Amino acid sequence: MIVRDKGKNKIEVCFSPALYPYYENPEAVVVVVDILRASSAICAAFINGASKIIPVETLDEAKKMKEKGYIVAAERDGIIRNFADFGNSPFSFTSENVKGKEIVYSTTNGTQSIHLASSGYQVIIGAFLNLSAVSKHLIRTGRDVLILCAGWKNKFNLEDTFYAGALTQELIISRSFYTECDSALASLDLWNIGKNDPIAYIEKSAQRHRLKKNQLDDVLEYCHTRDLTTITPVLVDDYLVPLREFS
Amino acid sequence: MIVRDKGKNKIEVCFSPALYPYYENPEAVVVVVDILRASSAICAAFINGASKIIPVETLDEAKKMKEKGYIVAAERDGIIRNFADFGNSPFSFTSENVKGKEIVYSTTNGTQSIHLASSGYQVIIGAFLNLSAVSKHLIRTGRDVLILCAGWKNKFNLEDTFYAGALTQELIISRSFYTECDSALASLDLWNIGKNDPIAYIEKSAQRHRLKKNQLDDVLEYCHTRDLTTITPVLVDDYLVPLREFS
Numbered sequence: 309m310i311v312r313d314k315g316k317n318k319i320e321v322c323f324s325p326a327l328y329p330y331y332e333n334p335e336a337v338v339v340v341v342d343i344l345r346a347s348s349a350i351c352a353a354f355i356n357g358a359s360k361i362i363p364v365e366t367l368d369e370a371k372k373m374k375e376k377g378y379i380v381a382a383e384r385d386g387i388i389r390n391f392a393d394f395g396n397s398p399f400s401f402t403s404e405n406v407k408g409k410e411i412v413y414s415t416t417n418g419t420q421s422i423h424l425a426s427s428g429y430q431v432i433i434g435a436f437l438n439l440s441a442v443s444k445h446l447i448r449t450g451r452d453v454l455i456l457c458a459g460w461k462n463k464f465n466l467e468d469t470f471y472a473g474a475l476t477q478e479l480i481i482s483r484s485f486y487t488e489c490d491s492a493l494a495s496l497d498l499w500n501i502g503k504n505d506p507i508a509y510i511e512k513s514a515q516r517h518r519l520k521k522n523q524l525d526d527v528l529e530y531c532h533t534r535d536l537t538t539i540t541p542v543l544v545d546d547y548l549v550p551l552r553e554f555s
Numbered sequence: 556m557i558v559r560d561k562g563k564n565k566i567e568v569c570f571s572p573a574l575y576p577y578y579e580n581p582e583a584v585v586v587v588v589d590i591l592r593a594s595s596a597i598c599a600a601f602i603n604g605a606s607k608i609i610p611v612e613t614l615d616e617a618k619k620m621k622e623k624g625y626i627v628a629a630e631r632d633g634i635i636r637n638f639a640d641f642g643n644s645p646f647s648f649t650s651e652n653v654k655g656k657e658i659v660y661s662t663t664n665g666t667q668s669i670h671l672a673s674s675g676y677q678v679i680i681g682a683f684l685n686l687s688a689v690s691k692h693l694i695r696t697g698r699d700v701l702i703l704c705a706g707w708k709n710k711f712n713l714e715d716t717f718y719a720g721a722l723t724q725e726l727i728i729s730r731s732f733y734t735e736c737d738s739a740l741a742s743l744d745l746w747n748i749g750k751n752d753p754i755a756y757i758e759k760s761a762q763r764h765r766l767k768k769n770q771l772d773d774v775l776e777y778c779h780t781r782d783l784t785t786i787t788p789v790l791v792d793d794y795l796v797p798l799r800e801f802s
């Protein structure tokens with residue numbers, strides 16, 4: 309695969325919110341990725357009919373929104389907060405819980421990354437669940453792409469990087485994009501190692517072990533399922549709405 | 556290779572100086588890596604008999620040291636500074652230039668990382684040129700290891716990561732170490748993709764293209780040569796000295 313065969317727009321991958329200042333690009337669509345589990349859960353919420361998701365950075369804000377009557381999903385370190393309606397398992401965002409509703413959402417890594425990314429031209433949410441939809445949206449939009457991996461407490465993580473590789477591959481294949489970014493090249497290599505069996509590849513990751521320890525690893529297969537939806541969550545003002553594919 | 560089969564000490568890899576606060580470990584030996592070209596040049600200097608290397612962060616400091624009569628190697632973005640005796644090509648650190656001398660050294664990424672790393676238990680310099688020596692030193696020391704990739708202006712880079720994978724592999728094979736660090740696991744995977752032909756693997760990296768553009772890529776083969784020396788450069792107070800292997 310020729311990655312430098314200049315398509316029109318460039319792809320960069322940022323491995324941590326703490327590195328965002330060095331990759332920041334006001335012209336780029338920023339794809340926020342937190343595969344286990346925030347970006348997968350956001351897709352699940354829209355699949356099940358949520359009208360809007362309001363990402364908030366702090367638990368204090370989340371608590372205040374709960375007191376105002378919102379439905380609140382909030383967790384830290386994978387564990388649901390006692391004031392919240394549920395945490396960030398995609399399986400909690402059921403039709404019963406979210407259909408037609410505005411959901412306030414606060415997680416360890418994902419929601420902070422969404423706020424950070426808002427300095428870009430547009431912020432969208434990427435997951436395996438909507439990989440093709442995101443890829444088509446980016447090709448249609450015809451701008452630079454910055455894939456922002458939420459990571460784990462500012463550390464690099466394997467599962468977001470692995471997805472960044474999958475998305476980079478889709479974009480490069482379209483011939484509308486190129487990359488000269490070492491993080492994108494490394495992501496592509498990791499994706500190519502594991503793409504035939506993503507769950508087996510992710511087995512070694514720290515987050516997979518963390519989830520297992522807390523008996524939260526029931527979501528692994530779901531979070532690595534491709535194209536369950538054609539929805540791309542897009543940040544409009546301070547909340548996420550579902551952009552549906554029309555083609 | 557079983558990476559979680561608990562050896563005594565852990566390995567972590569930090570992909571950028573900007574991520575150092577999240578990996579910082581005062582108990583760890585920190586291995587500073589800047590393969591193209593600072594850590595390779597430092598090894599070359601000691602191979603050719605330099606007595607001491609004084610890493611300085613700013614060009615101002617480097618200039619003042621030049622005025623005091625020191626031999627100064629200084630570059631930014633690969634280009635030698637006009638007040639300096641030479642830049643950071645390993646080929647400039649000849650016996651004629653460095654034998655028995657104290658060299659002041661300031662580079663774009665490498666020397667800043669050395670200062671940062673000084674919060675660890677010990678700082679050493681890692682390159683392919685001294686891979687086995689570094690590995691033996693770490694096994695003998697019997698402490699946690701943090702591999703700090705100098706990267707490129709706080710961005711992730713491929714060549715330092717590739718080396719981090721090579722060193723992680725050596726340490727894991729010794730069975731004295733384990734890792735649960737996603738960056739170390741990713742580095743290992745990248746090393747295993749490219750280890751049979753390191754220069755071919757590094758061909759795609761941004762720094763390789765940068766060096767080529769400035770006609771500075773004559774160092775590629777040298778910087779990827781294994782075990783040209785048994786010296787491990789160690790930071791003592793504010794300068795690097797050559798630790799020789801006695802076994």
